[in-house]
Amino acid sequence: MSQTSHTPTAGGDHPRPPGAVRAPQRRLRLAAYPSLLAMPALALLIAAMGYPLLTVTLRSFSDPSWGLQNYVWFFSTPVNVTVLWRTFSIAAWVTIVCVIAAYPYAYLMTAVGPRLRLVLILCVLVPFWVSGVVRTLAWVILLQDSGIINSVIRLLGFDGVKLIRTQTGVVIGMAQVLLPFMILPLYSVMRGIDLRLVQAARSLGARPARAFLQIYLPLSLPGVFAGAIIVFILSLGFYITPALLGGPRSTMLSTLVQSQVLSLLNWGRGGAMGVVLLVATFVLLALAAPLMRQRHKQASRS
Amino acid sequence: MGSRSRLAGFVGAAALALLAAAAHAQNAPPAGTVVDGSLKGKTLTFVSYGGIYQDGQVAALKEFVDKSGVKLLNDGPTEIAKLQAQVESGNVTWDVVDTDDFPPFVHCGKLFQKLDLTKLDISHIPPGQVGECSVPAMNYRMVLMYKNDTYKDNPPKDWKDFFDTAKFPGTRAIDGSGSPLGGLIEQAILADGGKVDAMTPADIDKGIAKIKAIGPDTIFWKTGAESQQLAESGEADMIIMWTGRAMTAVKNGAAYTPVWKDWLVVMDQLTIPVGAKDTDASYALINAYLGKKSQEILTEQTSYSPINNEAQPKVDASVAAFLTNTPDHAKLGYQQNIKFWVANFAAASDKWTALMAGN
Numbered sequence: 172m173s174q175t176s177h178t179p180t181a182g183g184d185h186p187r188p189p190g191a192v193r194a195p196q197r198r199l200r201l202a203a204y205p206s207l208l209a210m211p212a213l214a215l216l217i218a219a220m221g222y223p224l225l226t227v228t229l230r231s232f233s234d235p236s237w238g239l240q241n242y243v244w245f246f247s248t249p250v251n252v253t254v255l256w257r258t259f260s261i262a263a264w265v266t267i268v269c270v271i272a273a274y275p276y277a278y279l280m281t282a283v284g285p286r287l288r289l290v291l292i293l294c295v296l297v298p299f300w301v302s303g304v305v306r307t308l309a310w311v312i313l314l315q316d317s318g319i320i321n322s323v324i325r326l327l328g329f330d331g332v333k334l335i336r337t338q339t340g341v342v343i344g345m346a347q348v349l350l351p352f353m354i355l356p357l358y359s360v361m362r363g364i365d366l367r368l369v370q371a372a373r374s375l376g377a378r379p380a381r382a383f384l385q386i387y388l389p390l391s392l393p394g395v396f397a398g399a400i401i402v403f404i405l406s407l408g409f410y411i412t413p414a415l416l417g418g419p420r421s422t423m424l425s426t427l428v429q430s431q432v433l434s435l436l437n438w439g440r441g442g443a444m445g446v447v448l449l450v451a452t453f454v455l456l457a458l459a460a461p462l463m464r465q466r467h468k469q470a471s472r473s
Numbered sequence: 474m475g476s477r478s479r480l481a482g483f484v485g486a487a488a489l490a491l492l493a494a495a496a497h498a499q500n501a502p503p504a505g506t507v508v509d510g511s512l513k514g515k516t517l518t519f520v521s522y523g524g525i526y527q528d529g530q531v532a533a534l535k536e537f538v539d540k541s542g543v544k545l546l547n548d549g550p551t552e553i554a555k556l557q558a559q560v561e562s563g564n565v566t567w568d569v570v571d572t573d574d575f576p577p578f579v580h581c582g583k584l585f586q587k588l589d590l591t592k593l594d595i596s597h598i599p600p601g602q603v604g605e606c607s608v609p610a611m612n613y614r615m616v617l618m619y620k621n622d623t624y625k626d627n628p629p630k631d632w633k634d635f636f637d638t639a640k641f642p643g644t645r646a647i648d649g650s651g652s653p654l655g656g657l658i659e660q661a662i663l664a665d666g667g668k669v670d671a672m673t674p675a676d677i678d679k680g681i682a683k684i685k686a687i688g689p690d691t692i693f694w695k696t697g698a699e700s701q702q703l704a705e706s707g708e709a710d711m712i713i714m715w716t717g718r719a720m721t722a723v724k725n726g727a728a729y730t731p732v733w734k735d736w737l738v739v740m741d742q743l744t745i746p747v748g749a750k751d752t753d754a755s756y757a758l759i760n761a762y763l764g765k766k767s768q769e770i771l772t773e774q775t776s777y778s779p780i781n782n783e784a785q786p787k788v789d790a791s792v793a794a795f796l797t798n799t800p801d802h803a804k805l806g807y808q809q810n811i812k813f814w815v816a817n818f819a820a821a822s823d824k825w826t827a828l829m830a831g832n
Contacts, residue, residue: 250827311699317706336692414695419831430826433554434652435819436580 227442234439241443251427255447258424259455261341261413262406268346269353269402270395277357277394281364299351307415310344311335314416336418344416345409352405353398360394396463400456407452424448504594504781505764507757513542515754520548521571521610522741525717529774530571530610530762537761543754553584556746560584565748568755575652577607577742578815585744592756594763597781599798601808607742608759611771612778613716614797614806615648615656615737618729623710631734632660635711638687643710646703647684649693652818653825656737656809657684657713672813674820681824693829704729715739717776720795735807736797740780772796 231241245251280291298306313319314334321331334340364387372382410425417423424444432441502508519534521527527549538545548567553576559565560583570585577585585606595603602609619629620643629641648654658680659669665683667676684691692709694700697718703709704722712729714722719731743762745755761767768779772786778797779786788796797803814821 248823250830254830308702311702312706315706315708317708336690415699418689419691419693419829420689422830427826427830430822430829433552435822436554436557438554 228446230438231440231442231446234437234442241439242447244440245443245447251424251444254422254424254427255451257421258407258448259451261338261345261421261423262403264338264342265345265349265406266399266403268342269349270399272346273350273353273357273398274391274395277354277361280354280358281361295351295354298347303348304411304415306348307344307412310340310347310412310416314340314343335416336421338417338421341413341417341421344412345406348412349402349405352401356397356401357391357394360397361391364390404452407448501590501592501594502760503764504597504760505766507537507540507761509540510542512754512757515542515751516544516546517568517751517754517758518546518548518566519569519571519758520551520567522551523549526775526777527571529771529777532774533767533771534758534762535770536766537758541757541761543758553580556584560747563748565746565750567746568749568751569758570744570746571610572607572742572744573652574655574739574742574811575815575818577604577744578811579818581606582747584747586747586749586752588745589756592753593760597765597783598763599780599782602740602780604742607744608763609780610741610743610762611775612738612740612780612797615654615713615739616716616719616795617732617736618704618712618714618719618722618727619732620707620710621728621730622707628730629711629732631732632657633664636661636664636683636687641711644690644692644708645687646692646694646700646709646712648700648713648715649829650695650697653814653821654713654737655811655814655821656739656807658821659809660735660737660807669810672810674817677817677821677824681828685828701725716778716795716797720776720792724791731795733802733805736802736805738797738806738808 232238276291280288283291315321316331316333316335318335320334325331334343368386369382372386373379377385408425409423410429413421413423414426428441428444431437431444519530521530527547531545531547534545551570551572553572556567556570559567581587581604587605588608590603593608595608598609617629617632617635623643624641629635634641635645647657658677661680661683662669662672662676665679667679692703694703697715700712700714701718701722704712704714704719704727705725707727723729743759745752749755763781765781765783768781768784769786771777772779772784773788776788776792776795793799797806
């Protein structure tokens, strides 16, 4: 940002009318405070995220009376703890599936010509424009016991498999919904990787697998981490997909929050559940951060 | 001062009371009447659950809107948490709210106004359905539908069979869309050999355990559309469905048959929120809604049963088969103990939620 704003002054040896001198100066001043430019976004975040979050947190301590009762309730009710653990485990599985599915796809996007790339991008984006509920219902039709997948399996002479109302079904459905969030960051990082580096490795005698593992993979890791974090965090709050594709054993925390707030009007308990999920997520990310930073450094060094 | 004169005094007082009651009742115009131009320039917001149901309600209110000159706005779906936020902030924009069974009892006087029944003509509502804070919006039932192919000549006949997985193997689908199903828990307690006349909170655990014992393959559907989809694709062998959805599924070719014995009576309620801007207008809307003609229109459009016992909707046989107010269906209905479920709402909800979450 600041680099581009400096260019007008750098090119200042051109003769200018005296009145125009101030404009670049003002632009320079604005550039010196990039935080000013972030004001609209910041104001929006404070109004739409910060304030509600503050209220939710406050109510988790004050509703119905001041104290820790909502948190005591959360951790002394077995179903909450089970579901919290399950929420993280489903989110982790979805992230893993997304990485495995998105990595080759994103790589393909960088390897093909511009026309085919456009088709591939559209294949990612078009489902993204369809509502999540519609996509989830489509999965119901595919995955159910009398559905297409099971019909084909039975036609081939095998026993049907249980897909819907299992965690597997939920993971499949969520991974499909979240796949664009993995592919796009991966693609943007991979596009910037200089493929001549891999060629260089090959010419120095590395086998394809080694060239990939030692050169390409580390360079693409920032994209993997960026996508993984987005997918993981978005999965934690999923509501519709687990409700429609899952059974009782794949209920996620958001469903419990919904039942506390919407049917029981326990805003305090609902708030406490949200805060626990938020804090747990922060802790997890804090634990993962050093690992990622190290990888990142390694990647930029090579 | 004989006992006769005292008796005369008593009779006189009783007669006076009756007269007063009659005069009071006259305050409420008969259900369905609308005074021309009475609400001109006013706006009412009616809140319900959308879809075919709310469309039918709006059609039932069309005459009221045309005659009274009111501007009717629609909102939805009903969410008690949203209503609570409105009441707490003192800015209530909803005037008449359609809710499910329990909320008007649980939050009576706090979120919902105690109704002034002199402003409504409730004489044609089926007995026992008017609450302190609510009148019924329509009747429907939770019907047990079984798959013809699975059970052929030996179908389940009542709730005992529903819970008997040894004699009647197969997947069950249960309404998991919202509040705990008091009626179903009561039937589970009965199937377990318990009694429901003097239920205690401990009995809730027994009932829930019985439901859980059906097995891990039990489906808890979350939306009416989902239950319909389950039936139309033949996914479950027994499905607890709302009548409207059951009728539509059968119309669309689902090969399922309803079990009539002890169908669970459920209703939607009409309420006026605490802090509503113009309660008289709200009362006028509800009174019009309760009328014979409005109820006929509602049933013809939605297949849900009318709550005016004079209503004679013209429906075809497939709809009539699922109406709950025909004499032979009405006597088979099972009324849950609303009082008990309202008093134990929080505990029952927590346990129901835990059941839904697989614990």
